[in-house]
Amino acid sequence: MVRAGLTTAKLTEAAAEMADEVGLDRVTVSALARHFGVKDASLYSHIKNLRELRVRIALLGGAEMTDRIAAAVAGRAGKDALVAFADAYRQYALAHPGRYAATQLQFTPEEITDSAVVRRSAELTYGMLRAYGLAEPDLTDAARLLRAAFHGYIHLELGGGFGHARTVQESWDRSLDALHVLLENWPARPDRSPR
Amino acid sequence: MVRAGLTTAKLTEAAAEMADEVGLDRVTVSALARHFGVKDASLYSHIKNLRELRVRIALLGGAEMTDRIAAAVAGRAGKDALVAFADAYRQYALAHPGRYAATQLQFTPEEITDSAVVRRSAELTYGMLRAYGLAEPDLTDAARLLRAAFHGYIHLELGGGFGHARTVQESWDRSLDALHVLLENWPARPDRSPR
DNA sequence: CTTAAAACCTAGAGTTCCTAGGAAAGGCGG
DNA sequence: CCGCCTTTCCTAGGAACTCTAGGTTTTAAG
Numbered sequence: 001m002v003r004a005g006l007t008t009a010k011l012t013e014a015a016a017e018m019a020d021e022v023g024l025d026r027v028t029v030s031a032l033a034r035h036f037g038v039k040d041a042s043l044y045s046h047i048k049n050l051r052e053l054r055v056r057i058a059l060l061g062g063a064e065m066t067d068r069i070a071a072a073v074a075g076r077a078g079k080d081a082l083v084a085f086a087d088a089y090r091q092y093a094l095a096h097p098g099r100y101a102a103t104q105l106q107f108t109p110e111e112i113t114d115s116a117v118v119r120r121s122a123e124l125t126y127g128m129l130r131a132y133g134l135a136e137p138d139l140t141d142a143a144r145l146l147r148a149a150f151h152g153y154i155h156l157e158l159g160g161g162f163g164h165a166r167t168v169q170e171s172w173d174r175s176l177d178a179l180h181v182l183l184e185n186w187p188a189r190p191d192r193s194p195r
Numbered sequence: 196m197v198r199a200g201l202t203t204a205k206l207t208e209a210a211a212e213m214a215d216e217v218g219l220d221r222v223t224v225s226a227l228a229r230h231f232g233v234k235d236a237s238l239y240s241h242i243k244n245l246r247e248l249r250v251r252i253a254l255l256g257g258a259e260m261t262d263r264i265a266a267a268v269a270g271r272a273g274k275d276a277l278v279a280f281a282d283a284y285r286q287y288a289l290a291h292p293g294r295y296a297a298t299q300l301q302f303t304p305e306e307i308t309d310s311a312v313v314r315r316s317a318e319l320t321y322g323m324l325r326a327y328g329l330a331e332p333d334l335t336d337a338a339r340l341l342r343a344a345f346h347g348y349i350h351l352e353l354g355g356g357f358g359h360a361r362t363v364q365e366s367w368d369r370s371l372d373a374l375h376v377l378l379e380n381w382p383a384r385p386d387r388s389p390r
Numbered sequence: 391c392t393t394a395a396a397a398c399c400t401a402g403a404g405t406t407c408c409t410a411g412g413a414a415a416g417g418c419g420g
Numbered sequence: 421c422c423g424c425c426t427t428t429c430c431t432a433g434g435a436a437c438t439c440t441a442g443g444t445t446t447t448a449a450g
Contacts, residue, residue, distance in 0.1 A: 003415070003428065030406060040407075042429050050407070106354045138369070140361050144351070145344060145370040152347025153339070159301045166335050174333070174384070175340040182377040189369070198397065198446070225437055237398050239439070 004036045008046045012056040019057055019098025027098070029053070054102055055111050061099030062117040065092045069124055077131040079180045085128045086150060086176050093154040100154065132183045142183060149179065199231045203241045207251040214252055214293025222293070224248070249297055250306050256294030257312040260287045264319055272326040274375045280323045281345060281371050288349040295349070327378045337378060344374065 014035055019027045029050055033040045047053045065088075072088035073081045093100040112118055125143050134142055153175070157168050209230055214222045224245055228235045242248045260283075267283035268276045288295040307313055320338045329337055348370070352363050 006428075028406065029408085038428095039430065041409080041431085044408070045428065104350070104354065137361050137365070141366040141369040141373075144348070144357060144363075144366045145373065148347030148351055148370075149340060149344045150347070151350060152343030152345070155299070155346060155350065156339070156343055159299065162339060166332050168339075170332070171336045171339045174336040174382075175343075177382050178336070178340060178377055181380060181382050182373055185376060185380065187369075187372050187376050201397075223437065224439085233397095234399065235438075236400080236440080240397065245438070 004038050006036060006038070006042070006046055008056070011043065011046050011053065012060055015053055016057045016060055016096075016099050016102075019102060020096050021098070024054070024057070024098045024101040027053070027057070054105060055107065057099055058102035058105055058107070059112070059115055059117060061096060062103050062115075062121065064096070064099070065089070065103070066117060066120050066124060068092050070120075073124065073128055081128045081131065082180055082183070083176055085124070086172075086179075089150050090154060090172065093158070097158055100158075104151070104155075129183070132186070134183070134186055138186055138189070142186060146179065149175070199233055201231060201233070201237070201241055203251070206238065206241050206248065207255055210248055211252045211255050211291075211294050211297075214297060215291050216293070219249070219252070219293045219296040222248070222252070249300060250302065252294060253297035253300055253302070254307070254310055254312060256291060256298050257310075257316065259291070259294070260284070260298070261312060261315050261319060263287050265315075268319065268323055276323045276326065277375055277378070278371055280319070281367075284345050285349060285367065288353070292353055295353075299346070299350075324378070327381070329378070329381055333381055333384070337381060341374065344370070 011032065015027050015032055018031065018035065029043055030040050032053075033043055047056070068091075069085055069088045072084040076084050122143075125146065126139065129139060129142060129146075132142070153168075153172065156162055162168055162171075206227060210222050210227055213226065213230065224238055225235050227248075228238055242251070263286075264280055264283045267279040271279050317338075320342065321334065324334060324337060324341075327337070348363075348367060351357055357363055357366075
């Protein structure tokens, strides 16, 4: 009998593909074992449990995504960089919804501490914002708002949360215009909180 | 033997409470049956399946949330309304993370068509934006960006996606300031797309 | 009191996650 | 070539969960 020759990497790749095709929640250990023509129990030599498999999908997706974004923003600044970042983000998420969904799981610190993905992603965001000349803590606030807007948009789009009257692409482009204007006119901080 | 006197409404309420306490994915039919001291199969007289239970949690959460938001924005306009809307949104989501998570499921059209929640939520958003004097399609674009930003912020906050150096509350307040400025200075539409 | 609906039950099929311990394949030194 | 050891994959099975089919008991209305 010829063996499947499984490795953790092969399992992760197949699981990621399956997640993109049928949805993350339908990636089960059983389904993955069936895909390789192998018994469920055989997978547990390569992964600790289902949770670990999902975290691996997330780390794979996160690394791929930051690679695409890094390539997109390279050599750009200001609005060019913002649009390139955002479009690369959105295109990856739409092309790989399962991997993207995995990146949105809640992680414990030890699940991601040894990974460079988080740090790299933060560096990219701050680099993209550099041209706008913001200083801390405005920089952090702006980065958080951007991340939230990007993720929220994708999440709503994937979930069908938008009607069809106006295409999402048009709204997305106009929202990026608006966010660019926002970053160029980031409001001055009040000396003390008026609220 | 005294009967539990189950109804669909009681099940939904208990399930929602359970979701807020232990997380939506740990709300199971079995756990709910145990909670009422009843066998699993007994619940299927009141709910069709687990999916329906989750949808009901979502509709309950959505209705409660729009009620809170409606009360918060009543009598306010402009930035007051924006801040009231956003704060009510965030406070509900943080106080009821399980219900809120349920509202983010992907629904089929027939699961929500008979519900007024979606329409009411849209009305609130457009009403809140009225003072900014936007016309379509800018109104739709702005509404989408706001929804995305709110949801993205909450999602990242609940998932622990933010570091602790700066409190989320501060960033949130500053982001609302920024969004207010943005809405007051929504960029003019280009006659033809320059991208 | 009768009766019919509603609430709850037993029994069981099928899926999934995961563990424990055993067998077989492949590579390595002798 | 051969024994040996690591890795890969297996059988067996427990526990939890979803859901169906069909029966029994409670409740309330006539």
